[in-house]
Amino acid sequence: MSRAIAVIGGTGPAGMGLALRWVRAGETVIIGSRDAPRAEQTAEGIRKRVGANAQVSGMENSAACAASDLLVLTVPFEGQAALLKQLKPAIRPGSVLIDATVPLAASIGGRASRTIGVWQGSAAQQTAEFVPKGVSVAAAFQNVSADVLNGDEDVDCDVVVCSDDPNATQVAMDLAAKIRRVRAIDGGKLENARIVEQITALLIGLNIRHKGHGGIRITGLPDAAYKTAPASR
Ligand SMILES: NC(=O)c1ccc[n+]([C@@H]2O[C@H](COP(=O)([O-])OP(=O)(O)OC[C@H]3O[C@@H](n4cnc5c(N)ncnc54)[C@H](OP(=O)(O)O)[C@@H]3O)[C@@H](O)[C@H]2O)c1
Numbered sequence: 001m002s003r004a005i006a007v008i009g010g011t012g013p014a015g016m017g018l019a020l021r022w023v024r025a026g027e028t029v030i031i032g033s034r035d036a037p038r039a040e041q042t043a044e045g046i047r048k049r050v051g052a053n054a055q056v057s058g059m060e061n062s063a064a065c066a067a068s069d070l071l072v073l074t075v076p077f078e079g080q081a082a083l084l085k086q087l088k089p090a091i092r093p094g095s096v097l098i099d100a101t102v103p104l105a106a107s108i109g110g111r112a113s114r115t116i117g118v119w120q121g122s123a124a125q126q127t128a129e130f131v132p133k134g135v136s137v138a139a140a141f142q143n144v145s146a147d148v149l150n151g152d153e154d155v156d157c158d159v160v161v162c163s164d165d166p167n168a169t170q171v172a173m174d175l176a177a178k179i180r181r182v183r184a185i186d187g188g189k190l191e192n193a194r195i196v197e198q199i200t201a202l203l204i205g206l207n208i209r210h211k212g213h214g215g216i217r218i219t220g221l222p223d224a225a226y227k228t229a230p231a232s233r
Contacts, residue, residue: 005175006068008032008061008075008087011042014100015074017149018141018179019056020046025178028055032064039064062090069095070171072141077116077123078107084130093134096168098175099124099193100141102200113205115198124162124193138163138172139193142200144182145213154180157215160187160196183226185218 005022007015010031019029023046031046033039039058047054061083065071069092075083080101091097101123105114120126124139131137139162148155159176161184163169169186176184187196203214 003070004028004030004055004068005070005072006030006032006059006064007072008064008083009079010058010064010072010074011035011038012074012076013146013150014141015072016042016046017146018072018074018100018144020049021149021155021179022175023047023050023054023056025180026055027178029057030064030067031056031058032061033058034061036060036063062087065090065095066092068092071095071097072175073097073099073101073127074141075101076107077101077103077118080123081126081130084127088130088132091132091135093132095131095135096138096165096171097127097131097135098138098140098168098172099127100139101127102142102197104201104204113201113208115201118194121191122194122197124190124197128164128190136163136165136168137190138165138168139187139190139196140172140176140184142193142196143203143216144179145203145207145215147213148215149179155182155215156217157182158218159184160192160216160218161185162187162190162192162196164190183217185221185226 173184
């Protein structure tokens with residue numbers, strides 16, 4: 001049996017949409033929340049949509065971290081650092097944490113179509129500073145619309161994965177590829193997450209301007225780019 005995926009902040013649209021897609025793909029998912037009943041309620045909603053065989057449960061965030069070594073972080077940037085500090089003792093050594101956080105200016109009262117500067121370079125690099133030693137961080141899923149994820153259509157989008165650890169890159173690419181029509185691409189080092197996070201702000205602006213749910217597709221690369229992670233950085 002494959003390991004469970006714990007989605008921290010999984011009660012929001014981004015985490016819930018990813019969870020829905022993975023449960024549909026037959027994965028076991030734990031919804032994490034600051035409030036266990038809210039997590040259970042979200043899990044129940046997914047179960048109703050997917051059917052009786054759905055492998056999904058809900059837990060408070062710390063319990064979700066303790067229950068899995070594959071974590072996906074989907075919380076607003078303003079809560080990211082404080083939540084990670086709180087969860088640090090619960091995160092298992094050797095875990096892979098995949099961060100979808102975007103440092104949108106909206107988190108400090110600004111426009112959703114702008115990002116704010118992060119001292120470390122990106123939200124994902126900030127996460128890497130807060131996780132316990134031995135935990136690998138990959139950045140992914142920042143450019144996938146939650147509206148699309150929560151719908152029933154296939155997801156017409158590439159997912160750029162950035163990490164300093166080839167194993168974490170591979171794990172995140174494998175998770176992305178479980179979502180129908182999504183192609184995962186190795187985007188290089190974690191520092192490149194800064195660029196990927198900025199693209200989300202651009203997409204939000206385009207969505208507002210053109211009233212859509214835009215995503216990205218990278219063209220012109222060989223098929224191999226979507227299948228493998230390099231052995232080393
Ligand atoms: N929405 C999208 O289309 C999309 C797409 C790609 C990436 N993202 C990124 O993914 C992240 C989540 O997006 P979202 O739209 O799902 O956000 P959201 O609804 O604002 O938040 C997601 C969940 O995070 C928890 N949360 C909220 N404030 C928190 C805080 N201060 N501390 C700890 N937990 C908190 C809440 O869960 P509980 O109250 O249950 O704990 C909430 O349901 C963001 O960083 C966003 O930029 C979003």
